[in-house]
Amino acid sequence: MAEAERQTKQIGELLKEKGLIGNDHIDLALQDQKVTRERVGEILERLGFISQYDIATTIADQDGRKYVDVDQKRPTPESLRLFNLNTCLTHKFLPYFNDDREVIVATFSDDVEGLEKTITRLTGLKPRIRQGEKGKIINAVQYYYYFLENPVEKLIQKEIQLLAADRDGVRSLDSFILHLLQLAVKARASDIHIRPMDMTISIAFRIDGVMRAQFALPMTFKRLISTVKMRSSMDISEQRLPQDGSFSETILNNPYDFRVSSTVCPYGENLVLRLLPAKGDFMGMAQLGVFEEDIDLLTQIFNEPFGIVLLTGPTGSGKTTTLYAAVRRLNLTEKNIMTVENPIEYRIPLIRQTQINTKAGYTFANAIRFFLRHDPDVILVGEIRDQETALTAVSASETGHLVLSTLHTNTAFGAIPRLRSLGIPNFMLADSLVGVVSQRLVRKICPGCKEEYRPDADELAYLQDPEIATLWRGRGCDDCHGSGYMGRTLIYEIFRSNREIAGMIGRDADVETMELAAVKTGFRNIFHSAVRKVKLGQTTVKEIIRVLGH
Numbered sequence: 001m002a003e004a005e006r007q008t009k010q011i012g013e014l015l016k017e018k019g020l021i022g023n024d025h026i027d028l029a030l031q032d033q034k035v036t037r038e039r040v041g042e043i044l045e046r047l048g049f050i051s052q053y054d055i056a057t058t059i060a061d062q063d064g065r066k067y068v069d070v071d072q073k074r075p076t077p078e079s080l081r082l083f084n085l086n087t088c089l090t091h092k093f094l095p096y097f098n099d100d101r102e103v104i105v106a107t108f109s110d111d112v113e114g115l116e117k118t119i120t121r122l123t124g125l126k127p128r129i130r131q132g133e134k135g136k137i138i139n140a141v142q143y144y145y146y147f148l149e150n151p152v153e154k155l156i157q158k159e160i161q162l163l164a165a166d167r168d169g170v171r172s173l174d175s176f177i178l179h180l181l182q183l184a185v186k187a188r189a190s191d192i193h194i195r196p197m198d199m200t201i202s203i204a205f206r207i208d209g210v211m212r213a214q215f216a217l218p219m220t221f222k223r224l225i226s227t228v229k230m231r232s233s234m235d236i237s238e239q240r241l242p243q244d245g246s247f248s249e250t251i252l253n254n255p256y257d258f259r260v261s262s263t264v265c266p267y268g269e270n271l272v273l274r275l276l277p278a279k280g281d282f283m284g285m286a287q288l289g290v291f292e293e294d295i296d297l298l299t300q301i302f303n304e305p306f307g308i309v310l311l312t313g314p315t316g317s318g319k320t321t322t323l324y325a326a327v328r329r330l331n332l333t334e335k336n337i338m339t340v341e342n343p344i345e346y347r348i349p350l351i352r353q354t355q356i357n358t359k360a361g362y363t364f365a366n367a368i369r370f371f372l373r374h375d376p377d378v379i380l381v382g383e384i385r386d387q388e389t390a391l392t393a394v395s396a397s398e399t400g401h402l403v404l405s406t407l408h409t410n411t412a413f414g415a416i417p418r419l420r421s422l423g424i425p426n427f428m429l430a431d432s433l434v435g436v437v438s439q440r441l442v443r444k445i446c447p448g449c450k451e452e453y454r455p456d457a458d459e460l461a462y463l464q465d466p467e468i469a470t471l472w473r474g475r476g477c478d479d480c481h482g483s484g485y486m487g488r489t490l491i492y493e494i495f496r497s498n499r500e501i502a503g504m505i506g507r508d509a510d511v512e513t514m515e516l517a518a519v520k521t522g523f524r525n526i527f528h529s530a531v532r533k534v535k536l537g538q539t540t541v542k543e544i545i546r547v548l549g550h
Helices: 002-007 011-017 023-036 040-046 052-063 085-091 112-123 134-149 152-165 174-186 219-231 292-302 319-327 364-374 387-397 415-421 426-432 457-463 499-506 511-519 526-535 541-548
Strands: 093-098 102-107 126-131 189-196 200-207 210-218 243-251 254-265 268-277 307-312 337-341 352-355 378-381 402-407 433-445 450-453 471-474 485-496
Touching: 011 023, 011 040, 011 052, 023 040, 040 052, 052 126, 052 134, 085 093, 085 112, 085 134, 093 112, 093 134, 102 112, 112 126, 134 174, 152 174, 152 210, 152 219, 174 189, 174 219, 174 243, 174 254, 174 268, 189 219, 200 219, 210 219, 219 243, 219 254, 219 268, 292 319, 292 433, 292 485, 307 319, 307 387, 319 378, 319 402, 319 433, 337 364, 364 378, 364 387, 378 387, 387 402, 387 426, 402 415, 415 426, 415 433, 415 511, 426 433, 426 499, 433 471, 433 526, 433 541, 457 526, 457 541, 485 526, 485 541, 499 511, 526 541
Parallel strands: 102 126, 307 402, 307 433, 337 352, 337 378, 378 402
Antiparallel strands: 093 102, 189 200, 189 268, 200 210, 243 254, 254 268, 433 485, 450 471
């Protein structure tokens, strides 16, 4: 009886039962629905209250199906060939495995019964249905069917041969560049490096935080650098000084922005292209890899009415993503949230987001001053990197506002001497600092080739636990291109200030003394979360050493 009642509930009610939204969110969505005629779930997602992951897992729970992350499931070519692109897009599913009896598919369809009949009619196989996220499934269908029919590695090699034979240099590089960008997207690269060497030009990708050489080009391809610079609105005649530029391109129906940077090396200009999806997918804290008990702690920290909360870590460690995952847990209907960023990475309609413009004099510090006239509850500052921004942000936090920002330090407690070095007096820091999260990203073991093994003595010594009998690693497969890793997860430490530590900050205590006091109240450093993820089989000792050192 209870299950039958559950089946008839609307998605809004189910999301409310899980504590993801409240009545005020549903009321606002219903107001929008009168204008846009969208479904309530679509509106809730568009406004940033929930993510596609929230919707997919809620539906999976309701219908008694398993949820599957299609980013972690590479389809077999055999399963893809059972169908075609149009069939999968029309019926809203992605096939990823089959044998002689059944085929497993991920779907976001409302008509699962109709989907099962369609699959059986087309294949004669029994369908096993998994629930997935709409955006991920659509992207995966387009992605896998395109590359199934267009092996981009072969297309690049063909283009290289044609360009190498073009001795007069009249053939356009446009096709080669497009295929290069497609290959980067296929490989899940965050950056493309074009590196002139003594006799070749090396093309390398950064994938899951690690550089991987892809192929080499003859020196006759030096005009590739000028072509990319021209496309990025950079000065091609200037080859002595570093430059920055950008361009946009649509890859497999998804818009991307490419930020391009050049620097001068002995063998020529080195280019780095950063890939930025124009529409980023929202991720919740659990998806990022935050443990359940720490989600509760972070929720408390980010719901403080005033003070300053900082996310620290090196460039590319996911600070902004974590910051937005936390912001989305705030009640966006009750708070006026204003941001100043460079650039705006995630767009949420209910948040007042702005982007710095240094040429026009709109800096991080100036933005904070302007925001104070707009009745904000929360102010998000993309980065604190200078004294003016630091003083303005801390001052705003002392006038009844919650200020969120990022800072480049190696540890959570390292934020305190860093802010001191930026000219923040101890009494202001003690009064305003709410908490600090320091984080890194480590690669996850590839699920397609994960295997158990017995750790050696050095690994046990590093983990400081001689009782461990089994650990996990990836042996390397086609899915992970032989690396043994696919995707990344967070390791982190969370420092929450209290009266005792605030007093220590005011007395100019050293970092070690404050950290020892925090340990007594439950603080665990980043190594603790790293070891925990190794023991859970999410990552490896080798990966932790790569990121944290010995």
